[in-house]
Amino acid sequence: MTGLTTAGTPVGERAVTGLLSLSGRALPLLRQWVGSDPGCGVARALLALATGDRWDDTVLKEQLVIAHRDALAAGEREASLVYGVFLHTHRQYRLTADHLMGHFDRWPADEQAGLMLGAFSECGDAAYRAHGEALTERQAALAGPESWPWTSWLAVTRAEQGRAREAHTLAGRALALYPRSGVAAHALAHAEHELGAGRDSIDFLDEWLRADPRAVQSRHLNWHAALHSIACGDFPDARRRADTALARTDVGMRAATNWRLLLAGQTPAGRSDPDHIRELLAAPGGTAEIFHTFNLALALAVEAATDDLRILARRAAADERPDYRDVLAPVVRALAEITAGRPRAAVELLTGLGDKAERIGGVRVEREIIQDTLARALVDAGEPARAAGLLHHRTTTRRHHAYEDLLLSPRPPADIPV
Amino acid sequence: MGVETRGTGGTGTGGSAGRVGVRAAVLGAVAGAALLPAGAAHAGIIGIGNAVFGNTCVNQGSARAEGATVAGSGLGSANQAGLPLDLPRNHCGNSGIVCTALFMSSV
Numbered sequence: 027m028t029g030l031t032t033a034g035t036p037v038g039e040r041a042v043t044g045l046l047s048l049s050g051r052a053l054p055l056l057r058q059w060v061g062s063d064p065g066c067g068v069a070r071a072l073l074a075l076a077t078g079d080r081w082d083d084t085v086l087k088e089q090l091v092i093a094h095r096d097a098l099a100a101g102e103r104e105a106s107l108v109y110g111v112f113l114h115t116h117r118q119y120r121l122t123a124d125h126l127m128g129h130f131d132r133w134p135a136d137e138q139a140g141l142m143l144g145a146f147s148e149c150g151d152a153a154y155r156a157h158g159e160a161l162t163e164r165q166a167a168l169a170g171p172e173s174w175p176w177t178s179w180l181a182v183t184r185a186e187q188g189r190a191r192e193a194h195t196l197a198g199r200a201l202a203l204y205p206r207s208g209v210a211a212h213a214l215a216h217a218e219h220e221l222g223a224g225r226d227s228i229d230f231l232d233e234w235l236r237a238d239p240r241a242v243q244s245r246h247l248n249w250h251a252a253l254h255s256i257a258c259g260d261f262p263d264a265r266r267r268a269d270t271a272l273a274r275t276d277v278g279m280r281a282a283t284n285w286r287l288l289l290a291g292q293t294p295a296g297r298s299d300p301d302h303i304r305e306l307l308a309a310p311g312g313t314a315e316i317f318h319t320f321n322l323a324l325a326l327a328v329e330a331a332t333d334d335l336r337i338l339a340r341r342a343a344a345d346e347r348p349d350y351r352d353v354l355a356p357v358v359r360a361l362a363e364i365t366a367g368r369p370r371a372a373v374e375l376l377t378g379l380g381d382k383a384e385r386i387g388g389v390r391v392e393r394e395i396i397q398d399t400l401a402r403a404l405v406d407a408g409e410p411a412r413a414a415g416l417l418h419h420r421t422t423t424r425r426h427h428a429y430e431d432l433l434l435s436p437r438p439p440a441d442i443p444v
Numbered sequence: 445m446g447v448e449t450r451g452t453g454g455t456g457t458g459g460s461a462g463r464v465g466v467r468a469a470v471l472g473a474v475a476g477a478a479l480l481p482a483g484a485a486h487a488g489i490i491g492i493g494n495a496v497f498g499n500t501c502v503n504q505g506s507a508r509a510e511g512a513t514v515a516g517s518g519l520g521s522a523n524q525a526g527l528p529l530d531l532p533r534n535h536c537g538n539s540g541i542v543c544t545a546l547f548m549s550s551v
Contacts (some may be wrong), residue, residue, distance in 0.1 A: 109527065112527045112531075273540070276540035277539045306539065312538060318537020318538060388543060392543055
C-alpha cells in the first residue's frame with residue numbers, strides 16, 4: 027500500500043520530489059513512505075541514501091539487504107537502483123559510478139539514480155569526473171528541457187565547467203519549472219559567484235531559504251551568501267552568517283570564510299576550536315579525502331597554527347597518494363609560510379603548483395581560495411603587478427569584486443564601511 | 445582494508461591562550477587583521493538531519509581493488525544475485541559540508 031496525502035499525491039512521489047529538490051521535508055517524507063509501505067525496497071534504499079551516514083555498518087547492511095530483496099521482487103530497475111545505493115552508501119564511489127553507467131544505459135534519465143551522480147566527482151579522479159559530466163549531458167538531453175531535475179544537474183555541470191552564463195540560464199530554467207529545486211538554487215549560487223552578482227544573489231538565497239528554512243542545503247547556501255557578501259564588501263554580513271548559520275561541524279565552511287576575511291584584511295567571524303581541528307585530523311579517516319584535509323588545513327591557517335601546518339605538510343609529503351604529495355603538501359606548506367610571515371616562500375610554493383591545484387578536489391569556488399592566497403602573498407612579497415595579473419579575469423568579469431580589490435591592496439584597511 | 449588507520453602527526457601542539465595569542469599576532473601582522481578569540485562562536489545547527497547530507501569520501505588503498513573484484517560483475521549482480529556484503533565502507537573526510545557532496549547528488 028502506498029500512503030496518500032490529503033491532496034491525493036502518493037507519499038512516495040512526494041518523498042522523491044523532496045529528495046530531488048533537497049527539501050527540508052525530504053527526510054520526514056521518506057520515513058513516512060517507508061512506514062506506510064515497508065515492502066517497498068526503493069523507499070527503504072532512498073532513506074538509507076539520505077541518512078545512512080549515521081547508521082552503523084551492520085544496520086546499513088541489514089536495511090539494504092531487505093531493500094534489495096524487496097526491490098528484486100519489484101523489478102530490475104528497482105534492484106539496480108538499490109544496488110547502486112549500496113555502493114554509494116559504502117562510499118565506494120568508483121564502483122557506484124561504474125554501476126550508474128550501466129544503469130543509465132538500461133534506464134535512461136532515471137531521476138532516482140540521478141541522486142547518486144555525485145559519485146563521479148567524489149571519486150577524486152579527473153577521468154571519472156569527465157565521464158560524469160558527459161553522462162549528465164546525455165541524460166539531460168534524453169530527459170528533455172522540461173525535466174527540472176536533469177536541467178538542474180546540467181546547470182551544476184556547466185557551472186563546474188566554468189560555463190557560468192550557461193549554468194545561470196539552465197538554473198533559471200530549472201527554477202522556473204520547479205522553484206524549489208535546491209540543486210538549481212545551488213548551481214545558481216555558483217554561477218552568480220563567477221558573475222559577481224553580489225547583493226542580488228544574496229537576496230535570492232535569503233528568499234529561497236525563507237520558504238524552507240530546513241532545506242537540506244540551508245547552511246551551505248548561507249555560506250554561499252557569505253561569499254557573495256565578501257565579494258561585494260559586506261563583511262559584517264559574512265561574519266553574521268558564519269556565526270549564526272554554520273554548525274560546529276562546519277569547520278571547512280567556517281575556515282573558508284574566515285581565511286578569505288583575513289586575506290582581505292578583515293576581522294574574521296568566530297573561529298573553530300583548534301583542539302577540535304586537531305581531533306578531526308587525528309580521527310579515523312581524518313585525512314582520507316584530500317579536499318576535507320585541505321579544509322582542515324585552512325582551519326589551522328586561520329588559527330595561525332604554523333607548527334601544526336608544518337606537521338600536516340610533512341605528513342602529506344610522505345603520503346603514497348600523488349595528489350597528497352604533489353598538491354596538498356605544497357599548499358599546506360604555503361599556508362604555514364604565510365602564517366609564519368614568509369609570503370615569498372608561499373609565492374614560490376603556490377606558483378610552482380600551477381594547474382595541479384585542481385587536484386586538491388572540491389569545486390571551482392572552493393579551490394579559488396588557493397588563488398586568493400597566492401594573490402595576497404604576491405602583494406605582501408612586493409609583487410602587486412603579478413597579483414593583479416593573477417586576478418585580472420575576476421576583476422574584469424565580476425560585477426562585484428570588492429574582495430579582489432582588497433586582496434590586491436598593499437595595506438588592507440582594517441574594515442570598510444558597508 | 446581500505447580504510448585510513450593512521451593517526452595524524454598534527455596533534456600534540458599545545459593550544460594555550462598564550463600560544464594562540466602569538467599565532468594570532470603573527471597572522472594579524474601578515475594579513476593585517478584583528479583576530480577574535482578562538483571559538484568565539486559555535487552556531488547552532490539549522491534543520492534536522494542536515495549534518496548527514498554533506499559527507500564526502502574516497503576510495504582508498506586496497507579497498508578500491510577489493511571493491512572492484514567483489515562488485516565487478518556490476519549490473520548482472522544487481523539484478524540476479526545478492527549485494528556485495530563483504531565490501532567495506534570507506535572512511536570519509538570530516539570538515540563538514542562541501543559543494544561536491546551537495547552538487548549533483550543529494551547526499
